[in-house]
Amino acid sequence: xxxxxxxxxxxxxxxxxxxxxxxxxxxxxxxxxxxxxxxxxxxxxxxxxxxxxxxxxxxxxxxxxxxxxxxxxxxxxxxxxxxxxxxxxxxxxxxxxxxxxxxxxxxxxxxxxxxxxxxxxxxxxxxxxxxxxxxxxxxxxxxxxxxxxxxxxxxxxxxxxxxxxxxxxxxxxxxxxxxxxxxxxxxxxxxxxxxxxxxxxxxxxxxxxxxxxxxxxxxxxxxxxxxxxxxxxxxxxxxxxxxxxxxxxxxxxxxxxxxxxxxxxxxxxxxxxxxxxxxxxxxxxxxxxxxxxxxxxxxxxxxxxxxxxxxxxxxxxxxxxxxxxxxxxxxxxxxxxxxxxxxxxxxxxxxxxxxxxxxxxxxxxxxxxxxxxxxxxxxxxxxxxxxxxxxxxxxxxxxxxxxxxxxxxxxxx
Amino acid sequence: xxxxxxxxxxxxxxxxxxxxxxxxxxxxxxxxxxxxxxxxxxxxxxxxxxxxxxxxxxxxxxxxxxxxxxxxxxxxxxxxxxxxxxxxxxxxxxxxxxxxxxxxxxxxxxxxxxxxxxxxxxxxxxxxxxxxxxxxxxxxxxxxxxxxxxxxxxxxxxxxxxxxxxxxxxxxxxxxxxxxxxxxxxxxxxxxxxxxxxxxxxxx
Numbered sequence: 001x002x003x004x005x006x007x008x009x010x011x012x013x014x015x016x017x018x019x020x021x022x023x024x025x026x027x028x029x030x031x032x033x034x035x036x037x038x039x040x041x042x043x044x045x046x047x048x049x050x051x052x053x054x055x056x057x058x059x060x061x062x063x064x065x066x067x068x069x070x071x072x073x074x075x076x077x078x079x080x081x082x083x084x085x086x087x088x089x090x091x092x093x094x095x096x097x098x099x100x101x102x103x104x105x106x107x108x109x110x111x112x113x114x115x116x117x118x119x120x121x122x123x124x125x126x127x128x129x130x131x132x133x134x135x136x137x138x139x140x141x142x143x144x145x146x147x148x149x150x151x152x153x154x155x156x157x158x159x160x161x162x163x164x165x166x167x168x169x170x171x172x173x174x175x176x177x178x179x180x181x182x183x184x185x186x187x188x189x190x191x192x193x194x195x196x197x198x199x200x201x202x203x204x205x206x207x208x209x210x211x212x213x214x215x216x217x218x219x220x221x222x223x224x225x226x227x228x229x230x231x232x233x234x235x236x237x238x239x240x241x242x243x244x245x246x247x248x249x250x251x252x253x254x255x256x257x258x259x260x261x262x263x264x265x266x267x268x269x270x271x272x273x274x275x276x277x278x279x280x281x282x283x284x285x286x287x288x289x290x291x292x293x294x295x296x297x298x299x300x301x302x303x304x305x306x307x308x309x310x311x312x313x314x315x316x317x318x319x320x321x322x323x324x325x326x327x328x329x330x331x332x333x334x335x336x337x338x339x340x341x342x343x344x345x346x347x348x349x350x351x352x353x354x355x356x357x358x359x360x361x362x363x364x365x366x367x368x369x370x371x372x373x374x375x376x377x378x379x380x381x382x383x384x385x386x387x388x389x390x391x392x393x394x395x396x397x398x399x400x401x402x403x404x405x406x407x408x409x410x411x412x413x
Numbered sequence: 414x415x416x417x418x419x420x421x422x423x424x425x426x427x428x429x430x431x432x433x434x435x436x437x438x439x440x441x442x443x444x445x446x447x448x449x450x451x452x453x454x455x456x457x458x459x460x461x462x463x464x465x466x467x468x469x470x471x472x473x474x475x476x477x478x479x480x481x482x483x484x485x486x487x488x489x490x491x492x493x494x495x496x497x498x499x500x501x502x503x504x505x506x507x508x509x510x511x512x513x514x515x516x517x518x519x520x521x522x523x524x525x526x527x528x529x530x531x532x533x534x535x536x537x538x539x540x541x542x543x544x545x546x547x548x549x550x551x552x553x554x555x556x557x558x559x560x561x562x563x564x565x566x567x568x569x570x571x572x573x574x575x576x577x578x579x580x581x582x583x584x585x586x587x588x589x590x591x592x593x594x595x596x597x598x599x600x601x602x603x604x605x606x607x608x609x610x611x612x613x614x615x616x617x
Binding site (some may be wrong): 267345346349353356357358359360361362363366379386389390393 | 464476479496501
């Protein structure tokens with residue numbers, strides 16, 4: 001039975017990584033910081049005069065820079081995608097089961113870049129870093145950034161690292177949305193997009209869950225309109241509840257039932273202390289999260305999720321929105337994912353088929369719900385592995401040379 | 414990685430590849446339903462510069478298609494072709510799959526909705542060896558029907574004469590019909606001597 005590595009990042013991923021069937025860990029990795037002095041215009045109308053991105057790289061960039069793969073992270077993960085830090089063997093990257101020597105995305109062949117998004121709290125410019133204009137942490141003043149802003153910032157990092165065109169951009173959940181956005185925003189800079197456990201936009205229900213999580217933070221007396229650092233406090237209660245809500249949506253009903261059911265810790269006490277195992281599990285996850293995560297970041301990243309909607313700028317037509325994309329696609333969904341259900345991935349597939357794009361779609365039968373994209377299902381890892389093998393076999397020569405699936409659209413018609 | 418076990422039909426199918434390939438216009442846009450490991454699509458891409466997608470429900474088939482550099486969409490054909498617009502393909506192929514489908518008539522309708530024309534291939538139940546086995550009181554087992562009665566996926570077997578009647582009753586226009594035995598076209602008594610039937614048809 002699969003261990004319950006319920007997680008969207010952090011050290012929990014170590015449990016999942018322990019199940020990796022083949023390949024080795026990339027070993028010790030080193031986070032880096034890239035500073036960008038050129039201003040970055042944002043979707044909200046504001047401009048970041050300068051910014052920093054935390055990133056890691058694994059493998060070796062080919063002489064022609066054709067083997068670079070960008071990994072985009074989901075809600076609360078980071079640039080620490082694979083390997084571990086020196087002296088911290090348990091601090092394993094969140095997609096270590098996917099990326100490393102001999103793993104599905106093989107670092108012996110690909111140069112892999114993990115990047116931390118703007119507005120995050122793991123090193124890139126965000127609410128907890130210093131605003132150069134004031135010399136104090138940005139806090140609540142950090143702009144609301146969008147998926148498109150992240151992608152634009154990532155493109156600057158690609159420039160810096162000498163990557164003109166990615167062999168692939170790949171991500172799960174919110175990371176998959178970034179891969180999709182890359183394909184549309186920088187069509188000539190990406191040969192493949194791997195869009196995993198994603199959606200073309202959030203449903204009303206998805207936004208509703210995000211709003212409840214945000215309200216938990218915004219109404220925490222320790223939030224202080226986002227200026228909690230000045231008060232020497234942290235809205236832990238809000239973060240805890242936000243994480244508990246999020247966690248419910250990452251798991252399937254089936255998996256939760258299987259793992260916890262109605263199991264009690266120590267009988268009924270007729271109290272509000274945690275009695276059911278699921279209660280203590282959620283509280284534990286919430287506690288952990290509140291320690292390492294930033295409330296202003298959580299608010300911003302959930303907003304970036306809510307705002308993502310490429311079709312909205314194309315008259316509501318996802319097909320028209322995706323028309324500029326000319327890369328090849330692998331779309332993967334998980335049968336028990338009710339947060340971003342397979343039907344949402346099929347919307348992406350249909351829009352690509354309507355544009356005659358090369359796309360493959362795999363629907364992975366797993367019990368784990370949305371978290372499936374982080375875990376070790378043999379079919380899932382094999383599908384991604386086979387697709388990456390194909391990317392490697394094509395090499396750079398395939399750069400948009402293929403006509404697509406009979407594509408009449410822009411870029412190939 | 415689990416090896417993909419092609420159906421016996423697919424293994425025997427190289428001859429029908431050539432027949433189908435001859436009917437596919439260069440650079441045609443093709444949808445292959447129940448595409449298995451994608452070998453037919455790979456063949457059509459290579460020989461006819463065709464483009465398009467395969468649909469496959471089986472995990473091993475999907476994985477094999479990805480390895481074969483064929484576009485594959487994992488989906489259950491029984492739920493129809495809702496992901497495809499009307500007349501969005503030059504040709505929709507159903508190779509050695511019709512006999513295993515529950516909603517036979519519905520899938521033929523769907524094929525002619527999304528495709529300008531349809532190609533269907535199936536093992537001919539009317540082949541003399543099958544008839545002989547039934548006369549002997551046993552369910553037929555052969556190279557084209559390699560299953561025992563209790564483990565067969567085939568639930569809608571038919572003969573060449575049956576399929577002729579099926580198309581005729583629906584006023585569908587048969588553009589080509591080839592019946593193969595041992596990889597060669599059979600023109601004399603095809604319903605008795607043919608192992609594999611290949612039809613190309615469209616709305617009249």
